[in-house]
Amino acid sequence: MFIDQATIYVKAGNGGNGVVSFRREKFIPKGGPDGGNGGIGGSIILRADRQLTTLMDFRYKRNYIARNGEHGMGSNKTGKSADDIVVRVPTGTVIKDAESGKVYADLVDDGDEIIIANGGKGGKGNAEFATSTMQAPRKATPGTLGEDKTIQLELKLLADVGLVGFPNAGKSTLISRISAAKPKIADYPFTTLIPNLGIVRYGEYKSFVVADMPGLIEGAHEGRGLGIQFLRHIERTRVLVFMIESITEDPKAQYKTLVNELKSFNETMLKKPHLIAITKMDLADEKLKKTLQKISFKKGIPVIPISAVTGEGLKELIDTVWKKLRKSEHR
Numbered sequence: 517m518f519i520d521q522a523t524i525y526v527k528a529g530n531g532g533n534g535v536v537s538f539r540r541e542k543f544i545p546k547g548g549p550d551g552g553n554g555g556i557g558g559s560i561i562l563r564a565d566r567q568l569t570t571l572m573d574f575r576y577k578r579n580y581i582a583r584n585g586e587h588g589m590g591s592n593k594t595g596k597s598a599d600d601i602v603v604r605v606p607t608g609t610v611i612k613d614a615e616s617g618k619v620y621a622d623l624v625d626d627g628d629e630i631i632i633a634n635g636g637k638g639g640k641g642n643a644e645f646a647t648s649t650m651q652a653p654r655k656a657t658p659g660t661l662g663e664d665k666t667i668q669l670e671l672k673l674l675a676d677v678g679l680v681g682f683p684n685a686g687k688s689t690l691i692s693r694i695s696a697a698k699p700k701i702a703d704y705p706f707t708t709l710i711p712n713l714g715i716v717r718y719g720e721y722k723s724f725v726v727a728d729m730p731g732l733i734e735g736a737h738e739g740r741g742l743g744i745q746f747l748r749h750i751e752r753t754r755v756l757v758f759m760i761e762s763i764t765e766d767p768k769a770q771y772k773t774l775v776n777e778l779k780s781f782n783e784t785m786l787k788k789p790h791l792i793a794i795t796k797m798d799l800a801d802e803k804l805k806k807t808l809q810k811i812s813f814k815k816g817i818p819v820i821p822i823s824a825v826t827g828e829g830l831k832e833l834i835d836t837v838w839k840k841l842r843k844s845e846h847r
Contacts, residue, residue: 520671520749522574523614529557529582529598531636531659534644537590538652549653550592551641555585557662558598560633564623568606571671582633585659588641595638602629608674608752614666624674632667636660670748675713675727677837678750680774681759686795688712689824690759691728694834718838727753747781754844755837756790762800762808762821771813789840791818793833798823 532554539547560580580603586595611620611630621630637660645653679687695714712728727749750756758774760767771792778785792813800808805821813819818836822829 522571522669524578526560526633527581527664528633528635528662529584531638532585532587532595533658534639534641534656535588536642536656549642552588552593554638554659555595555597557585557635558582559600559635561602563629564607565604566607566626610670612668614668633663636662673749676724677726677755678753685759687728693824755840758792794821797821
């Protein structure tokens with residue numbers, strides 16, 4: 517199951533208390549202060565792990581609580597500090613405050629980490645307060661409280677190219693042809709219920725990652741259909757491919773609707789380089805093909821007729837995507 521959002525509670529351990537203690541040795545009935553400091557409480561650390569692909573584990577465990585540091589002891593012994601708790605999350609996870617929405621971190625690369633809740637500091641024992649004028653202090657301080665907060669984890673897939681289109685636009689079929697991904701394919705809406713990633717090989721040593729998103733429908737940014745659940749995954753992509761069916765009644769209107777949905781969700785997405793793929797050309801008759809050749813969607817936006825079934829236009833599509841990816845690296 518693909519889970520891309522989760523809310524969890526994290527609580528770092530409290531620091532141990534400092535202790536009041538005096539040396540009590542034979543022949544030294546009134547020894548000096550030897551109370552030790554308290555140990556440090558365990559912290560909660562979130563660490564990105566590229567081996568993980570979903571937040572599903574957080575459906576079953578939602579509370580992460582670290583141990584407290586131990587109290588100080590006599591003979592100037594410091595209490596033992598508690599171990600930190602490391603919570604692994606997928607690469608591409610955004611960490612937010614559940615109430616305010618404040619972003620604490622965006623863990624993009626494998627090994628990225630953040631201390632999301634710091635353990636409390638240990639209190640001071642009375643040995644720390646000894647001075648030339650106060651040789652027998654009876655003062656010690658308690659450990660400080662560990663931080664606690666409720667946080668939201670939001671996974672955004674890491675892909676170079678995002679396929680955007682209405683249900684049944686041919687996204688799954690395309691990704692199955694140009695990569696080794698094997699998404700579910702059927703001739704009915706919302707076959708794709710989870711994002712699929714595919715690695716497209718380009719030349720001998722180059723490659724890029726394509727994300728096949730569940731189809732958008734008008735009103736997706738307001739929660740209609742399934743698209744709203746996955747629009748966030750498109751935010752990380754560098755290039756967008758708008759997929760329009762050749763047999764649709766009004767290709768330009770469909771393109772406009774898709775653009776409006778992205779704009780309503782996050783208008784910065786439209787600043788990404790993009791192109792238009794006219795899909796299912798194997799179903800278009802000669803008259804329709806001539807009509808499609810005359811359509812201009814937007815100045816400067818490449819329009820490539822393709823058929824994932826026959827292979828028509830796929831090489832041109834991949835070449836064009838690669839050029840746009842290379843160009844985006846130098847922006």
